[in-house]
Amino acid sequence: MxxxxxxxxxxxxxxxxxxxxxxxxxxxxxxxxxxxxxxxxxxxxxxxxxxxxxxxxxxxxxxxxxxxxxxxxxxxxxxxxxxxxxxxxxxxxxxxxxxxxxxxxxxxxxxxxxxxxxxxxxxxxxxxxxxxxxxxxxxxxxxxxxxxxxxxxxxxxxxxxxxxxxxxxxxxxxxxxxxxxxxxxxxxxxxxxxxxxxxxxxxxxxxxxxxxxxxxxxxxLNPYTGGFEPAFWAALDLPLVQKGLGNSLLLAVGAAAGVTLLAMALRPFPRALRQLRATLDLHYTLPGTLLGLGLILLLASTPLYATVWLLLLAYLLHFASLALRSLEAGIGVEAKVVAARVHGLSLGRSWFRVGYPLLLPQARAAFFLVFPLAFSEITLSALLYAPGAETVGVAVLGALNAGLYREAAAVGLLLTLLSTLALFTLGGRRW
Incomplete structure (x- = not known):
């Protein structure tokens, strides 16, 4: 490679x-x-x-x-x-x-x-x-x-x-x-x-x-006749796929919004943001299997175990460093906040009226960087999901194991489309 x-x-x-x-x-x-x-x-x-x-x-x-x-x-x-x-x-x-x-x-x-x-x-x-x-x-x-x-x-x-x-x-x-x-x-x-x-x-x-x-x-294509016969509706009719798409959507939005808000809250404190990001870098860099097994060992006896909330916690820990790094990229914001304070605004009002509006492009980038990764995440999901808390990745693997290849391919194409939209969103000149 x-x-x-x-x-x-x-x-x-x-x-x-x-x-x-x-x-x-x-x-x-x-x-x-x-x-x-x-x-x-x-x-x-x-x-x-x-x-x-x-x-x-x-x-x-x-x-x-x-x-x-x-x-x-x-x-x-x-x-x-x-x-x-x-x-x-x-x-x-x-x-x-x-x-x-x-x-x-x-x-x-x-x-x-x-x-x-x-x-x-x-x-x-x-x-x-x-x-x-x-x-x-x-x-x-x-x-x-x-x-x-x-x-x-x-x-x-x-x-x-x-x-x-x-x-x-x-x-x-x-x-x-x-x-x-x-x-x-x-x-x-x-x-x-x-x-x-x-x-x-x-x-x-x-x-x-x-x-x-x-x-x-x-x-x-229909595998027997070769005719044009999309399998998207058949895939979306599968209960496991419906459940997986719903759970993945909620988890991805929750994780992306949560880590972005955390990064925004810490942005006025650059030292604390850097220290937390350095700590959370390990959760993203190390294999997700380690994080998943660690959470199982730590939380197996708690009410969080075998719930969708354990998956959300895992996603937050795994993807937080990406959002923190995105918000660290806001260069020159502190100087403009200082200028606002010189003109009489308090620290809080300076950030809300000057600092945070300037950081919106980085915040959008952080959200759309984490969202597709969390939506299609499979390593943590395969280890931590429970009945009723399946994700779309687990649903695709289940469809493959059941021999539903056309349905699995259809969901894979939907995930590919989502990834394409996310890539061009992140690469757009507007942001």
């Missing part, structure tokens, strides 16, 4: 790739991972080549997480391009140029590798869709299986042991802190190559096609 992200970043810089093509690439990351897994499953089934097991998991992970690695790597690569031009001027060409690029990029590559390692270590959705049917387990899916196994003598103890192993494996990556980036080279200084831009676009389209073609074919 790092190598592929490197190639894409290089193509993007020398090809002059803009926000439109980058949004096309990032859409593969915004699509929920388990939906990407379903899309690959149906796409390759339509070609007569099932892709269960390790190959399917690796391909789904590559398609889903390469855009994340690209987004993190591109600024670092842009900062060292002057070294590449200097090396070319001194006759260093071909593979030897890596000796020039790698040393200054190594800290960033190490940090990005740690981010990818944690993301893959804790991913549940892709192995659940492509691994469990083939008997291929990862630690998150194994913990889920142990927790729900009627044959296990100590379900919670076995799941907790697996969670401990997951935490131990995650520790090395926590030591890889992000490194500050060098100043990027101005875009005008680059010699743009249209062929590189075309190659970048072809990869982005291919990745998106692999993830969505199977979903479209399965959800829109």
């Amino acid at each position: 790092l190598g592929l992200a490197w190639v894409l970043a290089y193509l993007a810089l020398l090809g002059g790739v803009g926000r439109g093509l980058e949004a096309l690439l990032m859409l593969s990351f915004y699509i929920p991972p388990f939906v990407t897994g379903m899309g690959l499953l149906f796409t390759f089934q339509s070609l007569g080549k099932p892709i269960y097991g390790v190959p399917g998991i690796l391909l789904a992970w590559a398609l889903h997480y390469t855009p994340l690695a690209y987004a993190l790597l591109r600024p670092s690569l842009e900062s060292v391009l002057p070294l590449l031009r200097a090396a070319r001027a001194h006759g260093v060409v071909g593979i030897r140029r890596l000796r020039v690029l790698l040393p200054p990029l190594f800290p960033s590559l190490l940090s990005i590798g740690g981010v990818l390692y944690l993301a893959l270590l804790g991913n549940f959705g892709v192995p659940a869709v492509l691994g469990l049917p083939a008997g291929v387990y990862t630690l998150p899916t194994l913990a889920y299986a142990r927790l729900n196994s009627p044959l296990s003598q100590d379900q919670l103890g076995e799941a907790a042991a697996l969670g401990l192993a997951l935490g131990i494996l995650a520790l090395p990556a926590l030591l890889l802190r992000p490194r500050p980036l060098l100043e990027a080279v101005p875009r005008e200084a680059l010699v743009l190559k249209p062929l590189f831009r075309l190659t970048f676009a072809l990869y982005a389209l291919l990745a998106l096609l692999l993830s969505t073609w199977g979903l479209l074919r399965e959800a829109l």
Whole structure:
């Protein structure tokens, strides 16, 4: 993934790739991972080549997480391009140029590798869709299986042991802190190559096609006649899907609104906001399986256990750091609040009349960043849901396990549409 992200970043810089093509690439990351897994499953089934097991998991992970690695790597690569031009001027060409690029990029590559390692270590959705049917387990899916196994003598103890192993494996990556980036080279200084831009676009389209073609074919066409017969209404008629959509909507709105309001309330106190965000970063960075198992161990004897409120608490803890980071991005607000106080307004009125209106773009971005992630969340939901508190991710897995492939694909397309709208909302110039 790092190598592929490197190639894409290089193509993007020398090809002059803009926000439109980058949004096309990032859409593969915004699509929920388990939906990407379903899309690959149906796409390759339509070609007569099932892709269960390790190959399917690796391909789904590559398609889903390469855009994340690209987004993190591109600024670092842009900062060292002057070294590449200097090396070319001194006759260093071909593979030897890596000796020039790698040393200054190594800290960033190490940090990005740690981010990818944690993301893959804790991913549940892709192995659940492509691994469990083939008997291929990862630690998150194994913990889920142990927790729900009627044959296990100590379900919670076995799941907790697996969670401990997951935490131990995650520790090395926590030591890889992000490194500050060098100043990027101005875009005008680059010699743009249209062929590189075309190659970048072809990869982005291919990745998106692999993830969505199977979903479209399965959800829109009758598998026996090949006629156009959308399965959306049949999917929405399923009681589990109805319950899952309703619960996910309430949980996503509650979580997104809750963490956004918390960030807004703490914004007048930057030090407290930074300290809380640094603490909550662990809840987002570490595998969600750890958070889910920890909440089960802590709250199994309380009234919160096996209710939708436990899921809401888990979502708030998991996604809070994203909203706090979004509100930290409001630069220069304090200076304007100070100016308002100089003109006679109290601290509270200064923030409500000057500070908070200026932070509304960041607050909207925080809400629409958290909402689609919470709506399609599956790792915490699979561990913490109870009868009556199912989410849409749990409903999709239930439909797949019951052989309702067309209905599962239809719901996956709806989640993909939601992710697309969220991406373009976040990327809109208006905000």
